[in-house]
Amino acid sequence: MNPLLTTLQPYPFEKLHGLLAGIVPPVPVPIRLSIGEPRHPTPALLREALVEHLDGLATYPMSAGLGELRETLAAWFRRRYSLQHLDSETEVLPVNGTREALFAFAQTVVDASYPAPLVACPNPFYQIYEGAALLAGARPLFLNQTADNGFGFDLEATVDEWNRTQLLYVCSPGNPTGRVLTLEDWRELFGLADRYGFVIASDECYSEIYTDEAAPPLGALEAAHRLGRDDYRGLVVFVSLSKRSNAPGLRSGCVAGDAALLRQFLLYRTYHGCAMSLTVQHASIAAWSDEVHVRDNRARYRKTFAAVVPILSPVMQVQRPDAGFYLWAGVPPGRNESGSRGDDVAFARDLFAATHVTVLPGQFLAREAHGVNPGRGYVRMALVPETHECIEAAERIVEFFR
Numbered sequence: 001m002n003p004l005l006t007t008l009q010p011y012p013f014e015k016l017h018g019l020l021a022g023i024v025p026p027v028p029v030p031i032r033l034s035i036g037e038p039r040h041p042t043p044a045l046l047r048e049a050l051v052e053h054l055d056g057l058a059t060y061p062m063s064a065g066l067g068e069l070r071e072t073l074a075a076w077f078r079r080r081y082s083l084q085h086l087d088s089e090t091e092v093l094p095v096n097g098t099r100e101a102l103f104a105f106a107q108t109v110v111d112a113s114y115p116a117p118l119v120a121c122p123n124p125f126y127q128i129y130e131g132a133a134l135l136a137g138a139r140p141l142f143l144n145q146t147a148d149n150g151f152g153f154d155l156e157a158t159v160d161e162w163n164r165t166q167l168l169y170v171c172s173p174g175n176p177t178g179r180v181l182t183l184e185d186w187r188e189l190f191g192l193a194d195r196y197g198f199v200i201a202s203d204e205c206y207s208e209i210y211t212d213e214a215a216p217p218l219g220a221l222e223a224a225h226r227l228g229r230d231d232y233r234g235l236v237v238f239v240s241l242s243k244r245s246n247a248p249g250l251r252s253g254c255v256a257g258d259a260a261l262l263r264q265f266l267l268y269r270t271y272h273g274c275a276m277s278l279t280v281q282h283a284s285i286a287a288w289s290d291e292v293h294v295r296d297n298r299a300r301y302r303k304t305f306a307a308v309v310p311i312l313s314p315v316m317q318v319q320r321p322d323a324g325f326y327l328w329a330g331v332p333p334g335r336n337e338s339g340s341r342g343d344d345v346a347f348a349r350d351l352f353a354a355t356h357v358t359v360l361p362g363q364f365l366a367r368e369a370h371g372v373n374p375g376r377g378y379v380r381m382a383l384v385p386e387t388h389e390c391i392e393a394a395e396r397i398v399e400f401f402r
């Protein structure tokens with residue numbers, strides 16, 4: 001067997017399952033805020049396009065996808081980020097959701113023949129980054145994101161670590177913090193990438209869930225364009241229909257950026273065998289071509305956040321995120337606890353036992369680095385159920401504190 005498989009960590013939900021096993025809450029109706037799975041309805045136009053193109057099941061698709069899909073994707077990026085150009089032939093590729101693409105990208109980029117290669121990623125983080133690094137023969141280099149630096153990157157790695165870094169995963173808007181990287185953040189990251197020669201993979205799967213219709217989150221391609229890097233060198237961006245169009249089961253996303261990197265990625269993907277079904281490609285064209293359902297989706301989240309944050313803020317440290325659908329909530333210290341935050345694991349367990357509301361302990365989403373686990377003292381709440389259920393969950397949490 002591949003010995004690297006033994007280096008993989010249990011998934012956060014496995015740990016949560018273990019934590020809550022055997023507990024029978026007194027309240028019968030569960031409310032799950034632990035998993036970031038969208039639960040608003042999948043738009044009819046997407047479902048209809050799927051049904052209309054069932055014939056696609058009879059054909060082997062190409063890894064590069066249909067020209068029509070690539071043109072739709074490139075046009076979406078150009079519109080969304082005011083880009084001067086993005087070439088549909090060389091600078092975009094369809095992927096089966098960002099998860100597989102984020103994983104596969106490290107397998108394409110990392111050269112494990114160099115001594116002790118590193119893949120840098122935020123901490124807390126989406127666990128695929130770590131698994132992708134480990135299975136590519138690298139080690140993760142964790143860049144802490146804490147309240148002290150406004151959940152920005154702590155870029156305090158040593159020169160030796162940066163020299164060994166081959167790939168940096170960025171997540172903006174962040175899961176779980178909701179933090180959106182600024183143009184200044186990007187300037188700094190591009191500077192580091194140029195100096196040390198690493199590639200940037202920018203995971204932007206929450207890019208379309210935001211509060212202010214007039215101020216959509218900055219994307220990495222847009223930042224590159226604004227900073228005069230129109231060749232997108234060393235940069236690949238990952239976007240998805242899962243959250244944007246409430247279609248996590250469709251498995252449809254896209255990568256865009258550096259043409260030379262995407263050429264190698266396409267080669268890797270051809271062997272890996274992850275071409276997107278034609279049926280899914282047609283449904284994706286329909287979804288990326290429509291913004292009405294996306295605005296409607298944002299309005300639902302806006303309503304939920306506006307209702308829930310005021311209910312929770314007297315009892316927990318909650319702040320409306322820049323974007324995304326998570327609350328990264330600080331757990332207040334208990335009577336016998338010192339410090340500014342309480343025990344997130346005990347809180348998640350006791351809250352579940354008392355109220356049947358499930359939240360995810362922050363430390364399950366992070367690793368100990370530079371002497372701290374930056375997830376400790378936080379819980380992640382995905383405000384994905386309908387607004388009334390999220391309100392009910394928030395009220396149960398307030399009652400729990402009483």
Ligand SMILES: Cc1ncc(COP(=O)(O)O)c(C=O)c1O
Pocket residue numbers: 036096097098099100126171175203205239240241242248252253
């Ligand atoms: C930060 C982040 N990236 C990527 C993904 C994967 O999304 P998908 O594969 O559905 O596009 C998720 C899913 O929850 C996520 O939270």
